[in-house]
Amino acid sequence: MTSPPTTNVPPNAASNMTLASYRFPSHRLRRQQQESDRIPLVLVACGSFSPITFLHMRMFEMANDFARMNTNFEVVGGYLSPVSDAYKKAGLAPSIHRVRMCELAAEETSNWLMVDPWEAIQPEYSPTAAVLDHFEHEINGVRGGILSADGESRRPVKIMLLAGADLISTMSSPGVWAEKDLDHILGSFGAMIVERSGTDMEDALANLSPWEENIYVIQQMIQNDGMYNSPSNLHDISHADYDGVVSSTKIRLLLKRDLSITYLIPSPVIEYITEHRLYVDEDTKSKEKQPISK
Template sequence: MELPDPIKVVLLACGSFNPITNMHLRMFELARDDLEETGRYKVAGGIISPVGDGYKKKGLIEAFHRVMMARLASANSEWITVDSWESSQPEWVETAKVMEHHYEEAAAAEQKKDDVDTVKYLKKRGINSSLGEIYNPRLMLLCGADVLESFEVPHLWKKEDIAEIVGRYGLVCITRRGSEPHKFIHQSDTLWRHRKNIHIVREWVANDISAAHVRRALRRGQSVRYLLPDSVVRYIEENKPYTAESEQKNADVVLAPLERYTGAGAAGASG
């Protein structure tokens, strides 16, 4: 019996990347290994999408710097790229809308690769179908366990967006020692309903690098070498985007999702 061709997957990671760390890049490698070992998937690419300045997170430096550092960090990768569409938007864009944008981009790119004009053929046959339905490049959100658990933070996510992300696209969650993603999924009706679209990947080599810890070390004049790619360390040394003042940016500003979904809310979260 001939096995079906593996499903082509593009991994999308959204976040602050403030700054991008070795762990951010490591997540892509872990996810690719895990998905391809199932025999069901073939990872065709990875996209890093830094959030825009409109997110208003405390300590979030300008998108220009974060995009530049992400491009330097991924320069040696043959399959991970950086996309600046989200970061260039004047206002914060919900993750579900970012995924829709990249899904349409991937579908359009897949169409261009096809020598047969499938769309025209289907139209002649009177069949209405979207690009996604014809070419179906599978887009999955790549994240850490902290993002999965943030789905339950009041007013941070819209329930319909969560259902869209895990139901329509899929989620690859990199978990670390001490996190309990399966328990969290069990406790959420939405995540439980779409649990087959959630892939949990265990990181067995403990790695607790966080951007917040990196920024703290930089403010104190401590070395961050081997926590970040060397090219990113050099960029920070030359441009000095992280200071005591930059860490207080947006300190008294409401985080964009809280502002949008409540009209008021608490000040932006750190991290």
């Protein structure tokens, strides 16, 4: 991961870090609990983020609300962990760009989210279990957890994976994830899963019953009605296959068709994409999609 080809990037920015200069980002990680009767929790979202969207950001807010209103957790931090370039996937922009876009989104639109480039700067693909182990080490091993609400002791922080329902579907599919990784992720850490239209959550969760107590399903209170998914709308052919679900894939499709992505992703990210002409010619710039183990 080389230096980002842009100006005005702070020297200590996540997108400037290398394996040699890496420092765990903790500038927004709470130092002390506010509620003594709750378990401190850090949420970690792993993904391509090519590019990051408002839905990615919104997942953290939904999880924070869910934890506050439905569990005994107290969210003390949230991290975006972009995948390494070693993850061969169509439409994957270089990690230096993806980290910077996540950084712009977090710094400009949130007051508590952070970007950890550790996974992105690895020369090889890091399994999700290894990424969560990294956060466990940095937060509980190196930092000794978090100061209790009364300030008299330190408490271990619960690290938990935050993901969309599509991930839980792959976890429940035989042969996609190694059993030991599933047990480590869902058994040792747990997951908060944001439901998504079209995903059969009951079926997916049925295959993950050994870890059901560590899986929290967050219902989306606001559902998109798929306003563009109407084959009868012949005057809007350019949007005919846009089903209303805001995803990175759909964003790249709109960009490829030279259509507006305003209000779908953060403005600083749009400016960055324009500046560096990302996703303009995905057919020639994207990497060949290759299956890899989780």
